[in-house]
Amino acid sequence: MITSQKALEIILDNTQDFGIEEVPFLESLGRVLKEDIKADRNFPPFNRVSMDGIAILYDTFAKGQKDFYVENIQAAGSKQVTLKEDINCIEVMTGAVLPRHTNTVIPYELVIIKNGMATIDTKNVINGQNIHPEGKDRKTNDVLIRRNGIISPAEIGILATVGKSTVKVAKQPSVLIISTGDELVEVAEQPKAYQIRKSNVYNLVSLLENLNIKADTKHITDDKLVLKKKIEQFLINYDVLLFSGAVSKGKFDYLPEVLDELGVEKKFHKVKQRPGKPFWFGHTVPLGVSEQGENKSKKTIVFAFPGNPVSTFVGCVKYFYPWYKKSVDIVFENHQKAILAEDFTFKPALTYFLQVRLENKKGLLIAVPITGNGSGDLANLANADAFLELPDDRNEFKTGEVFPLITYR
Amino acid sequence: MITSQKALEIILDNTQDFGIEEVPFLESLGRVLKEDIKADRNFPPFNRVSMDGIAILYDTFAKGQKDFYVENIQAAGSKQVTLKEDINCIEVMTGAVLPRHTNTVIPYELVIIKNGMATIDTKNVINGQNIHPEGKDRKTNDVLIRRNGIISPAEIGILATVGKSTVKVAKQPSVLIISTGDELVEVAEQPKAYQIRKSNVYNLVSLLENLNIKADTKHITDDKLVLKKKIEQFLINYDVLLFSGAVSKGKFDYLPEVLDELGVEKKFHKVKQRPGKPFWFGHTVPLGVSEQGENKSKKTIVFAFPGNPVSTFVGCVKYFYPWYKKSVDIVFENHQKAILAEDFTFKPALTYFLQVRLENKKGLLIAVPITGNGSGDLANLANADAFLELPDDRNEFKTGEVFPLITYR
Numbered sequence: 001m002i003t004s005q006k007a008l009e010i011i012l013d014n015t016q017d018f019g020i021e022e023v024p025f026l027e028s029l030g031r032v033l034k035e036d037i038k039a040d041r042n043f044p045p046f047n048r049v050s051m052d053g054i055a056i057l058y059d060t061f062a063k064g065q066k067d068f069y070v071e072n073i074q075a076a077g078s079k080q081v082t083l084k085e086d087i088n089c090i091e092v093m094t095g096a097v098l099p100r101h102t103n104t105v106i107p108y109e110l111v112i113i114k115n116g117m118a119t120i121d122t123k124n125v126i127n128g129q130n131i132h133p134e135g136k137d138r139k140t141n142d143v144l145i146r147r148n149g150i151i152s153p154a155e156i157g158i159l160a161t162v163g164k165s166t167v168k169v170a171k172q173p174s175v176l177i178i179s180t181g182d183e184l185v186e187v188a189e190q191p192k193a194y195q196i197r198k199s200n201v202y203n204l205v206s207l208l209e210n211l212n213i214k215a216d217t218k219h220i221t222d223d224k225l226v227l228k229k230k231i232e233q234f235l236i237n238y239d240v241l242l243f244s245g246a247v248s249k250g251k252f253d254y255l256p257e258v259l260d261e262l263g264v265e266k267k268f269h270k271v272k273q274r275p276g277k278p279f280w281f282g283h284t285v286p287l288g289v290s291e292q293g294e295n296k297s298k299k300t301i302v303f304a305f306p307g308n309p310v311s312t313f314v315g316c317v318k319y320f321y322p323w324y325k326k327s328v329d330i331v332f333e334n335h336q337k338a339i340l341a342e343d344f345t346f347k348p349a350l351t352y353f354l355q356v357r358l359e360n361k362k363g364l365l366i367a368v369p370i371t372g373n374g375s376g377d378l379a380n381l382a383n384a385d386a387f388l389e390l391p392d393d394r395n396e397f398k399t400g401e402v403f404p405l406i407t408y409r
Numbered sequence: 410m411i412t413s414q415k416a417l418e419i420i421l422d423n424t425q426d427f428g429i430e431e432v433p434f435l436e437s438l439g440r441v442l443k444e445d446i447k448a449d450r451n452f453p454p455f456n457r458v459s460m461d462g463i464a465i466l467y468d469t470f471a472k473g474q475k476d477f478y479v480e481n482i483q484a485a486g487s488k489q490v491t492l493k494e495d496i497n498c499i500e501v502m503t504g505a506v507l508p509r510h511t512n513t514v515i516p517y518e519l520v521i522i523k524n525g526m527a528t529i530d531t532k533n534v535i536n537g538q539n540i541h542p543e544g545k546d547r548k549t550n551d552v553l554i555r556r557n558g559i560i561s562p563a564e565i566g567i568l569a570t571v572g573k574s575t576v577k578v579a580k581q582p583s584v585l586i587i588s589t590g591d592e593l594v595e596v597a598e599q600p601k602a603y604q605i606r607k608s609n610v611y612n613l614v615s616l617l618e619n620l621n622i623k624a625d626t627k628h629i630t631d632d633k634l635v636l637k638k639k640i641e642q643f644l645i646n647y648d649v650l651l652f653s654g655a656v657s658k659g660k661f662d663y664l665p666e667v668l669d670e671l672g673v674e675k676k677f678h679k680v681k682q683r684p685g686k687p688f689w690f691g692h693t694v695p696l697g698v699s700e701q702g703e704n705k706s707k708k709t710i711v712f713a714f715p716g717n718p719v720s721t722f723v724g725c726v727k728y729f730y731p732w733y734k735k736s737v738d739i740v741f742e743n744h745q746k747a748i749l750a751e752d753f754t755f756k757p758a759l760t761y762f763l764q765v766r767l768e769n770k771k772g773l774l775i776a777v778p779i780t781g782n783g784s785g786d787l788a789n790l791a792n793a794d795a796f797l798e799l800p801d802d803r804n805e806f807k808t809g810e811v812f813p814l815i816t817y818r
Binding site: 025026029039043044045046048050052053073075076077078079080091093094095096097107108109132136137138144145150152153154155156157158159160161162163164165181182183184187188189190191192193194195196197198199200202203205206207209210222248249250251252253307308309313335336337338339360362363364365366372373374376377378379380381382384402405408409 | 434435438448452453454455457459461462482484485486487488489500502503504505506516517518541545546547553554559561562563564565566567568569570571572573574590591592593596597598599600601602603604605606607608609611612614615616618619631654657658659660661662716717718722744745746747748769771772773774775781782783785786787788789790791793811814817818
């Protein structure tokens, strides 16, 4: 048995590159950016009027003139006009180009306009005021968004403004989620007394949906030959297989054996953690490019989580999530931590994933234990928000101590 | 001019109920649950074997017997079998029903099985061990998930397990996002020197997408008659209109006037805040049920944000988000706060929405100011993660002070 830390290390040593695809920018929300986004022009692209009012030549005002004849209007979206006479002014709108031969904008609030004459009603005018100068925010070719971040609404607006109607993002792995266990029936079915409905696969489907991965699902009965035949095909067709169940010591837990027979290389089986101890991880052995030029260098990665609901759930957020993030090269990962709200004891020498409810108290992230009834108690996941990762080298955890946090909301 | 706090109060006094709809459970991720989800059976629904091994009668072991003839196998998903002889045992698998006439499970790790005889290799056996008793986690009709929360992957699994193949969720408002400003061109177009591409509408589209609202978008030119004619129709067809631009003092900022002429009741115009001061908010006046029995009791809500990109963005997360959440009755709202990382000065007597990058340092949420160049600097939104809300009643803000936080990633 290996430690949870070692398990994660091995998993992160087996990331895969799934390439890049180009998508319409509005569909890129939540995806991982795969090109640096640069300014196509200066930001702003022209000396931009930033208040509605009048544009003047500052010198004229400085010489003592207060009344300015309104010579023209400069609307936003109109070609730049020119002030013809130094002693006049031009009405200007926010977002418009500053008219040629003007350099200062007085807002309407400080101007009285009557019969085409604007009278400035203040002494406090600063040369160049209320102009957002060309290139002040960013220069042409400045990098506005670095590659390898998740695209949020903030980035969508920037993609739009630089004209990236399509954008390069990380291609998603093709993932198949496979449930095993003859006790499982479909959600719409009425289970018999000794059956239960499938739930783990749907937990996984939605956990992956939160990463923008659309996974397929399959169920296989506890029959070794069927299992072997189907998995053989799945290993060819998918980048990643996520199993739930059939990895423990049961008579029908054929999965480790079948994967071995299919040549899938076991990297580890069993991790010193609770829940989720019988976790199995491995991958197919890449064959390289064959003599026929066929590329068989692709590994298929297999995460086989134990079948208890909380075990599967924690397996996905603790191991699959970081594997995915490293695979698509997300550079920045905020290492979340939280503060334990009350003393907690856990005796076994295992990493314990404590279910917690999170509270933000004056900027402190407080984790309140919501223990539930163990790895079978899936209803408890709805009462909690996250897992607090308690290390395996001690068994007393004190109020106020800080531990790594894995959130799932 | 009213305070930001007062503006929010008025907005929250004008929430709307958009009703309930039923969707397939897998499509409910991120939606707001509108029914209490109850246990359809006990959890677990039977005395569930929780370790692979053998099931015995504890009394037989207590009397000193160590060797048990394996009488039968109880697989997961199979009908409950019965132990016929007190002195025998049954092999049992995790997830199976505990066989009748047995009460204790010894895991395979502590048993040697040879020629159909299981020898127990430990003295430490507890009566009733390794059984997850029927109803231990939850009883039939216990509420597993309360209505009015956002459905996360944890809830999806529970919906599956209780057989909710469809589920009641809050219906989303129909929202139209309208840009104004003749300087704006489409994302795929090459702007002329005095033009810029639309970006605010796409910021808004994706901010709403993060609430699972699919908004429509329109652009209207700065022409009063056109504006009036189009908005008249939009007020009939949508629950909410979100405008960006045309609410300030410009000659072509017709929006407040047009809304007034269309009978849209202004609740306020201008808020003591930066950015986003010229924010306009109002709604249509509900007519009640007409003599013809036509229901005209619906209000259309109008949020008209100033056109600078950061103003529109902060307007949406500060005002539209809480309005939506209260409208769909989300009960729990974690009031996020963060700790200011460095001294900051802001002179005007306005609520200041300071752009910040967030860092989690040992469970403390630290907000590092990323000020940028004001409300026109949309590229700065990509460098920050959130807004820290600095109150309007002072101008010095010190390192370590705690303020409300509005995140957008």
